[in-house]
Amino acid sequence: MARKPATLDPQRLDNQICFAVYSAAHAFNRVYKPLLDRLGLTYPQYLVMLVLWERDDLPVKEIGEKLFLDSGTLTPLLKRLEAAHLLKRTRSREDERQVLIALTPQGHALKEKARSVPQSILAASKCAVSELVAMKDEIVALRDRLNAVIGE
Amino acid sequence: MARKPATLDPQRLDNQICFAVYSAAHAFNRVYKPLLDRLGLTYPQYLVMLVLWERDDLPVKEIGEKLFLDSGTLTPLLKRLEAAHLLKRTRSREDERQVLIALTPQGHALKEKARSVPQSILAASKCAVSELVAMKDEIVALRDRLNAVIGE
DNA sequence: GCAGATTCAATTGCGAACAATTAAATGTGA
DNA sequence: TCACATTTAATTGTTCGCAATTGAATCTGC
Structure with a gap:
């Protein structure tokens, strides 16, 4: 049984996108x-x-x-x-x-x-608007694919 | 008062990365x-x-x-x-x-x-592993910046 | 050695989140 | 028309998530 290196082990917490999303939401x-x-x-x-x-x-x-x-x-x-x-x-x-x-x-x-709330969040994210928009679009696309699977 | 186009209005739900993350987590x-x-x-x-x-x-x-x-x-x-x-x-x-x-x-x-759980999630995401890893790293980086702000 | 601060887990109270069920209103087919 | 299915919101019960507090154990400076 070949042991995977930790960076590829899909059962490791830090390798799971879901935990990334979960902890980012919090x-x-x-x-x-x-x-x-x-x-x-x-x-x-x-x-x-x-x-x-x-x-x-x-x-x-x-x-x-x-x-x-x-x-x-x-x-x-x-x-x-x-x-x-x-x-x-x-x-x-x-x-x-x-x-x-x-x-x-x-x-x-x-x-x-x-009105000032979104701007405060933007500041806290320390990230360019264009980057955030790109990330948001990727995450929304992923969410929609997940939701599509649920409906099956 | 110049009205922003909807795609740029930061107070619109669909423009908020936070809602994207929140709804993706669910x-x-x-x-x-x-x-x-x-x-x-x-x-x-x-x-x-x-x-x-x-x-x-x-x-x-x-x-x-x-x-x-x-x-x-x-x-x-x-x-x-x-x-x-x-x-x-x-x-x-x-x-x-x-x-x-x-x-x-x-x-x-x-x-x-x-053991089979991560693979099922991967299948549901309908996304290449490399893409998911890249997204995960971006989201983790964002999360860590947000958490750093909280500690201030 | 001891008073006061700090650390750690547990507790309480409130607000989500969701499954499962209920009840009322509406829609549909024979 | 009338039985039956569907839709919509509300309700119940369980589990998170966190702020605030409590109480016990430990650490710190003197």
């Missing part, structure tokens, strides 16, 4: 934390707000599709954002199964306060 | 799930086992440093792995503050059963 979270604390948001809540700042009045389902999250995650999260007066949840009148999510004036206003 | 998790179910492990538990398969008899602290996790996460997770008879937790005799984690025979044996 590192991002820790950088975001103090920035989002000032807005009173957690990172997943911030993601929901980003979606709503682009387009308002969406059903829960559609927010879930954009963020790859299901109602088990979103329902309580949206209730917390509603309790913080950032959005309102209303049953659709055309289709009573849907709950539509609409920003309150405070929810809209928060977009301005959040 | 996609990986979903691909791992059925593979790890057969081993009776969750993904974070699998990470701990990877660490211990490389080196046994580690204090909780050291496992935490390798995985970027703290005792609040690890203590209950390790207790569950102990309940599954995969490892044993023992207070160090030289330093009673430390708890040493050692694999049981079953814990060691699981390494063989887990």
